[in-house]
Amino acid sequence: MARYLLGRVGQALAVLALTFTAAFLLLQVLPGDAIMIKFMSPDMGLTADQIAEIRASYGADRPLWERYFTTVGNFLTGNFGISIQAGVPVSQQLATNLPPTLLLASLAFVAALILTIILATVSNMVGMEWLRAGLQALPSLFISVPVFWLGIMLIQVFSFQLGLVSVISPGPVERLVLPVLTLAIPISAPLAQILMRNIDQVLAQPFVAVARAKGASRNWVLWRHVARNAIMPTLTIAGVLFGELLAGAVVTEAVFGLSGLGGLTYQAVGNHDTAVLQAIVVVSALAFVTINLIVDLLYPVLDPRLGTKVGAAT
Amino acid sequence: MTVTPLLQVEDLAIAYKTGDREQRVVHGVSFSVAPGEVVALVGESGSGKTTTAQATLGLLAGNGRVESGTIRLNGTDITHWSQKRLDSIRGAVVSLIPQDPGSSLNPVRTIGSQLAEVLQIHKRGDRKAIHARVIELLERVGLTPAEMRARQYPHELSGGMKQRVLIAIAVALNPALIVADEPTSALDVTVQRRILDLIDELRRESGTAVLLVTHDLGVAADRADRLVVLQNGRIQEQGPVKDMLAAPRSAYTRRLLADAPSLGKPRPARPGIESQDFAIEVTGLTHDFPVSGGEATSFRAVDDLSFKVRRGTTHAIVGESGSGKTTAIRSVVGFIKPTAGRILVDGVDLTTLKGEKLRQFRKHIQLVYQNPFGSLDPRQTIARIVEEPLLNFEPIPAADRARKVRDMLARVGLSENFLDRHPRALSGGQRQRVAIARALVLDPRVLVLDEAVSALDVTVQAQILSLLDELQKTLGLTYLFVSHDLAVVRQISDTVSVMHKGRQVDGGPIETVFGRPDSAYTRELIDAIPGRGLPVLAVPPELPPRLSP
Numbered sequence: 001m002a003r004y005l006l007g008r009v010g011q012a013l014a015v016l017a018l019t020f021t022a023a024f025l026l027l028q029v030l031p032g033d034a035i036m037i038k039f040m041s042p043d044m045g046l047t048a049d050q051i052a053e054i055r056a057s058y059g060a061d062r063p064l065w066e067r068y069f070t071t072v073g074n075f076l077t078g079n080f081g082i083s084i085q086a087g088v089p090v091s092q093q094l095a096t097n098l099p100p101t102l103l104l105a106s107l108a109f110v111a112a113l114i115l116t117i118i119l120a121t122v123s124n125m126v127g128m129e130w131l132r133a134g135l136q137a138l139p140s141l142f143i144s145v146p147v148f149w150l151g152i153m154l155i156q157v158f159s160f161q162l163g164l165v166s167v168i169s170p171g172p173v174e175r176l177v178l179p180v181l182t183l184a185i186p187i188s189a190p191l192a193q194i195l196m197r198n199i200d201q202v203l204a205q206p207f208v209a210v211a212r213a214k215g216a217s218r219n220w221v222l223w224r225h226v227a228r229n230a231i232m233p234t235l236t237i238a239g240v241l242f243g244e245l246l247a248g249a250v251v252t253e254a255v256f257g258l259s260g261l262g263g264l265t266y267q268a269v270g271n272h273d274t275a276v277l278q279a280i281v282v283v284s285a286l287a288f289v290t291i292n293l294i295v296d297l298l299y300p301v302l303d304p305r306l307g308t309k310v311g312a313a314t
Numbered sequence: 315m316t317v318t319p320l321l322q323v324e325d326l327a328i329a330y331k332t333g334d335r336e337q338r339v340v341h342g343v344s345f346s347v348a349p350g351e352v353v354a355l356v357g358e359s360g361s362g363k364t365t366t367a368q369a370t371l372g373l374l375a376g377n378g379r380v381e382s383g384t385i386r387l388n389g390t391d392i393t394h395w396s397q398k399r400l401d402s403i404r405g406a407v408v409s410l411i412p413q414d415p416g417s418s419l420n421p422v423r424t425i426g427s428q429l430a431e432v433l434q435i436h437k438r439g440d441r442k443a444i445h446a447r448v449i450e451l452l453e454r455v456g457l458t459p460a461e462m463r464a465r466q467y468p469h470e471l472s473g474g475m476k477q478r479v480l481i482a483i484a485v486a487l488n489p490a491l492i493v494a495d496e497p498t499s500a501l502d503v504t505v506q507r508r509i510l511d512l513i514d515e516l517r518r519e520s521g522t523a524v525l526l527v528t529h530d531l532g533v534a535a536d537r538a539d540r541l542v543v544l545q546n547g548r549i550q551e552q553g554p555v556k557d558m559l560a561a562p563r564s565a566y567t568r569r570l571l572a573d574a575p576s577l578g579k580p581r582p583a584r585p586g587i588e589s590q591d592f593a594i595e596v597t598g599l600t601h602d603f604p605v606s607g608g609e610a611t612s613f614r615a616v617d618d619l620s621f622k623v624r625r626g627t628t629h630a631i632v633g634e635s636g637s638g639k640t641t642a643i644r645s646v647v648g649f650i651k652p653t654a655g656r657i658l659v660d661g662v663d664l665t666t667l668k669g670e671k672l673r674q675f676r677k678h679i680q681l682v683y684q685n686p687f688g689s690l691d692p693r694q695t696i697a698r699i700v701e702e703p704l705l706n707f708e709p710i711p712a713a714d715r716a717r718k719v720r721d722m723l724a725r726v727g728l729s730e731n732f733l734d735r736h737p738r739a740l741s742g743g744q745r746q747r748v749a750i751a752r753a754l755v756l757d758p759r760v761l762v763l764d765e766a767v768s769a770l771d772v773t774v775q776a777q778i779l780s781l782l783d784e785l786q787k788t789l790g791l792t793y794l795f796v797s798h799d800l801a802v803v804r805q806i807s808d809t810v811s812v813m814h815k816g817r818q819v820d821g822g823p824i825e826t827v828f829g830r831p832d833s834a835y836t837r838e839l840i841d842a843i844p845g846r847g848l849p850v851l852a853v854p855p856e857l858p859p860r861l862s863p
Contacts, residue, residue: 206418212373213412214432214483215405217398224431228422303422304467 004306008296012289016282020075023281024068027274038084038271058084075282081275085267090279093264098283101253101261105245105287107176108183112245113238115188120195124222143189147248151182151255179256183248187241194237198230205229232302239295243288318389319346320490320523321370326383328365328374328547338381340365340547347491347523354526354538354555356570358771359742362547367493367527371408372400388490405432409484411494411513415476415501419468425479426452426464432486451482455512473635474505481512488520495527502634502798507842510537529771531574532801532845535559543567573776574845575801592658593760593792594623594646599655601641615641616652617816623809625759626786628793630803630824632839633813639796640764642813646794647681647762648672660759677707680753684765686745690737696723697733700751707756722751726781743774747781754785762794767802779806801843804828812836 038044039051046054055061059070074081080090123132155178159167165177202208203226211221246261253262261280268276300306328340340362347353355363368374370385372395385393387408392400404410412418419428426448433444452460455478468476477497484492494513498506514537517524528534534541535555542552543566551564562568599619602612616638623629633639645652648664657664659679667675680703683689690699700719704710710718720730726747737745746766753761763782767775783806785791797803803810803824810827812820812835819833831837 206412206414207420209373210410210412210418210480210483211420211431213371213404213410215401215403215435216431217401220435225420225423229420305421305469 004300005297008293012293015289016285019285020072020278020282021068023278024071027277028064028067030272030274058082071278080279083268083273083276085271085273085276090275093276094279094283097259097261097264100259101246101249102287104176104179104183104252104258104260105242105249107180108187108245108249109238109242111180111184112187112191112241115184116191116195116234119188119192120199121222123196124199140189140193143186145186147182147186147251148255150185151178151252154178154182155256175256175258179252179258182252182255183245186248187245190241191234191238195230195234198233199226202226202229228302232299235295235298235302239292242291243284246284246287317348319386320349320351320388321347321525322384322386322389323366323370324384324386326366326369326385327381328362328369329379329381330365330375331377331379336379336381338547340369342383343544343547343549344383345542345549345552347525349490350517350521350523351540352517352524352526352538353540353542354528354534355542355544356528356531356534357544358529358773360546361544363527363529363544364495365547366544367495367525370491370525371404371410371493372397373404373410401435405489406436406487407489408491408493409487409489411477411480411484411492411497413496413499415473415480418480419476421468424465424467425471429464429479429483429486432483436487438487447486451486452479454516455479455482457482473501474509477501477505477509478512481509481516485516485520485522489522491523491525492517493525493527496529497526498533499529503800503842503844504634504838506533506844510844513537530844531570531772532843536844543570569773573772575772575775575799575805589624591625592622593625593660594621594629594794595656595658596621596642596646597656597658599642599645599657600653601638601645601650602653615816616645619655619811619813619816619818621809621811621818621821623792623794625792626790627808628786628795628806630795630797630807630810631813632797632800632803632810634798634839636815637813638816639813643681643762643764643794643796647679648676674707677756678758679760679762680756680758681762681764682746682749682753682766685769686742686749687737687769689749690745692737695734695736696728696740696748699737699748700755703752703756718755719751722755723748725754725785726751741774742770743777746770746774746778750778750781750785754789754791758791760792760794762796764796765798766795768797768799775802782806800828800839801845812839 039046039054052061059067062070071081078091080094082088083090083093086093155167158164158178165174199222203221208221208225211225216224249260250262250265252258253260254266261283264276265280267273268280323346324344326340326343327338329336329338331337339360343362343366345353345355355366357363365374365378368378369380370387372392374380380393383393384391387403392403419425426445429448429451430444433439433447438444439447448464449460452458452463457463457475457478463471468479471479481497484494492513497513498509501509510533513524516522526534526538538555540553541555541558543550543558543564545566550566551558551562558567559571562571597620599616600614601616602614605611605613619638619642621629621631631639631642641650644650645655646657646659646664648667652665655665659675662675664672664675694702697716697719700722701715704715704718720733723730723732728744728747728751732740732744732748737748740748749766750761767778770778779802782793786793793806795803795807807824809822810820810824811818812827812831812833814833814835820827820831820836827836828840831840
């Protein structure tokens with residue numbers, strides 16, 4: 001058990017290190033950099049010497065390997081560098097922009113799970129066969145819907161036509177309803193599909209027949225026997241889809257005009273603000289790795305077969 | 315005096331819906347089970363025996379439907395009860411012992427909680443009372459220490475132990491009727507015997523009736539009071555076991571009795587058995603598997619196994635699961651390198667061959683696998699499947715290949731019509747014929763048959779065994795026959811090695827080993843063969859009626 005845990009944590013750290021390095025190298029090979037974009041504009045009227053001086057003050061004139069190790073050292077001590085465009089520390093920008101995005105992503109994740117479970121449960125109720133067929137077709141529809149279009153449609157329907165959610169100065173909760181839905185619906189689609197298929201597979205297992213033969217009702221079997229067995233593969237996919245959620249958050253924030261990591265990323269890309277981008281990549285990777293680590297650590301809790309050594313006692 | 319039957323099935327017809335069509339699989343079946351009686355539903359796969367049994371529990375598969383007829387339990391017609399109403403009697407009045415203990419327990423819940431569940435559903439007492447009853451039941455079915463067992467998960471138990479848990483669940487509420495659907499077909503023969511004894515014992519204690527579904531006439535003869543023989547969804551014959559075995563009226567029952575391997579005679583000793591021409595000589599075969607963790611660093615799966623097989627004869631390797639028989643034959647066909655020992659096939663030491671030489675040598679020793687459904691590529695035609703081995707060795711012109719394939723199919727009793735078909739269009743017996751044809755197309759000298767007839771129904775099994783016998787005579791083949799089924803082994807083999815925990819505990823000519831076994835283990839195996847209740851007539855005169863010492 002301790003070995004399993006250590007192994008997983010080690011893997012997570014390795015993924016983080018690789019992501020950091022890959023992001024660093026890719027950002028360095030981009031032509032041009034933030035200093036040029038900001039200080040070479042004719043409005044500034046700086047001479048080439050002055051620009052070279054500014055470059056030196058940012059450490060941009062050092063060789064690649066030296067900058068790499070400096071950045072690694074800085075990140076390990078929690079120093080993410082300084083945004084050249086904004087002239088403030090990146091950590092300060094993250095402090096304002098990360099929490100709203102994390103809140104949005106987490107709410108969407110929870111909403112997606114709830115949606116998934118509702119879809120799967122309703123479609124398995126007796127007498128709901130017609131609904132089941134319909135619902136099983138729905139997820140494929142959800143998957144093919146682009147996030148930005150969904151966001152616009154939700155605003156169109158709920159805000160403009162039904163007037164349920166106000167667009168002008170909405171409250172803190174009201175503001176989040178539509179963005180969360182926009183993000184949750186496309187994620188819940190593949191999840192629900194996988195969960196439904198798993199439920200069907202588990203329902204065909206002989207131990208379900210044994211439970212029915214004990215006199216257990218359909219719902220009893222569904223909740224006490226099928227749920228835990230069917231949820232495990234779904235969790236794996238949920239972890240993987242969390243990455244999609246982060247990407248979706250960028251688009252969603254743009255559509256709904258929310259400030260957050262999305263806006264920050266957008267600006268930073270435009271300005272080639274490498275320090276900011278490096279920090280965003282690492283933070284996103286950290287979130288992704290953490291979610292998947294949690295999923296991995298949940299397995300042995302959900303499935304006792306993974307907790308002990310294989311081999312039947314005699 | 316007339317007793318109201320506990321279970322009365324009258325004129326039952328059941329259909330399954332596939333696509334838009336309804337296909338009837340049970341036609342007008344009527345039988346009854348009296349309180350405390352054991353009735354066996356006997357038949358081959360597709361006979362409708364399991365469907366009939368499921369219907370008595372109201373647990374037909376989703377696309378199944380009772381078309382007509384009635385099922386009465388204690389005089390009450392339950393045929394059209396809702397699932398909700400049936401829930402109140404399932405587990406309490408009628409219970410189930412399922413076929414495959416391996417997958418019949420929820421892998422993520424402890425066995426204690428799964429046993430407690432049946433008591434919770436029917437609200438028998440509070441937490442404490444239920445726990446006490448769980449412990450009592452586990453002790454009753456021989457799972458001790460019960461407190462520890464209750465906290466274990468299914469994967470920590472062996473197959474026989476899992477079946478004990480399932481029996482405890484079935485008897486927990488003292489039901490009037492237990493439906494036992496092939497309760498022991500997935501278990502080793504010695505475990506099978508202990509499990510059947512346990513069911514018998516519990517049944518007698520509480521006067522529970524049992525509807526025993528089985529394909530094994532031997533099991534039915536040993537354990538049932540009455541037999542109901544089904545074929546293609548129709549009852550062929552029913553009556554008291556003794557009468558039916560002594561004087562079967564229907565041709566089908568006679569066929570089943572004739573094909574049941576437990577009745578078979580050992581093959582007579584053949585001429586040439588004293589010859590010193592050995593096709594296979596295995597000396598001191600040992601195989602260790604590395605084990606991670608724990609005290610020991612390796613596990614000895616095969617320990618010092620030696621045997622010789624004369625050319626043109628059949629040697630059987632018999633053992634239960636975990637005996638090492640599979641590992642042993644994997645070495646003999648050259649799939650794995652043994653840790654120690656020599657394997658001579660036609661005088662060539664297989665253990666010294668490597669790479670291309672080993673591959674070329676495979677031509678001489680071919681394998682037929684257990685599962686005829688998994689061993690044929692579903693996308694290939696039969697012609698292609700049989701032809702494939704020829705493509706792996708020196709090239710033969712296409713016309714010659716086609717002729718060889720046709721010849722070989724004819725030899726295994728399949729017409730040319732089969733050439734363009736796909737495996738899914740074939741029955742289990744036909745598929746196994748294809749597998750044999752594929753193995754023989756390279757003209758091997760040795761054929762290794764790994765549980766090659768275990769997945770087949772008795773009549774099909776008998777046909778394949780006689781085909782193998784005929785092929786051996788005409789082609790002079792040497793067989794290495796691996797099986798867990800002593801009855802089949804007795805029918806087909808000249809010599810035998812009995813394996814137990816990796817060691818050979820008995821070996822030699824078949825009549826010696828079966829008549830005067832050296833080891834207690836072999837004796838136990840022989841005693842456990844079901845079918846002692848079968849007619850004495852069928853026991854060959856040269857052997858005493860009882861094989862036990």
